[in-house]
Amino acid sequence: MSSALSYAPYAVAFWLFVVGGFGITRSRNLIHCVLCLNVVQSSTYVLLLSIGFHLKAGAPIYSASNPPGSLAVDPILHALTLTDIVVGATVTALLLALAIQIYRRRGTIDPQHLRPMSE
Numbered sequence: 001m002s003s004a005l006s007y008a009p010y011a012v013a014f015w016l017f018v019v020g021g022f023g024i025t026r027s028r029n030l031i032h033c034v035l036c037l038n039v040v041q042s043s044t045y046v047l048l049l050s051i052g053f054h055l056k057a058g059a060p061i062y063s064a065s066n067p068p069g070s071l072a073v074d075p076i077l078h079a080l081t082l083t084d085i086v087v088g089a090t091v092t093a094l095l096l097a098l099a100i101q102i103y104r105r106r107g108t109i110d111p112q113h114l115r116p117m118s119e
Contacts, residue, residue, distance in 0.1 A: 009050030016043035030099040030109040034092060041088045045081055052077030 016039055023036030052074040060072040103109050 009046055009053075013043045013047040013050065016040070016046060028110050028112060030102065030111060031096070033111075034095045034099065037095070038088065038092055041084070041091075044084055048077050048081045048084065 020036045020039030020041075020043065023039065024033050027033045027036060054071055054073060057071040057073045058066050060075045062068045062070075062072075066072070099109055102114070106114055108114065
């Protein structure tokens with residue numbers, strides 16, 4: 001396996017993070033900000049899965065065909081990825097509910113047109 005290929009998942013994770021971060025900074029819509037935040041969070045999925053991946057590793061279930069001590073994929077990183085997905089879905093639902101409430105109370109979802117709440 002070439003060394004350039006081994007860095008590909010990290011480059012994809014970095015690219016997703018940069019694109020999502022750029023979308024958040026340039027967005028003029030709260031819904032678009034939430035979607036860009038999901039893109040940023042998807043970079044963490046790619047990063048966690050690429051850290052735990054080994055080319056010739058099997059499942060971490062040891063049996064006669066896969067004896068203890070053989071190369072196995074790290075299940076902790078997969079569990080962290082699943083937890084990250086659940087937390088991401090919860091945060092997305094919360095942020096979208098807040099965006100709906102902001103639109104109902106203020107009449108806009110453009111962050112630049114929102115006035116401070118103290119007025």
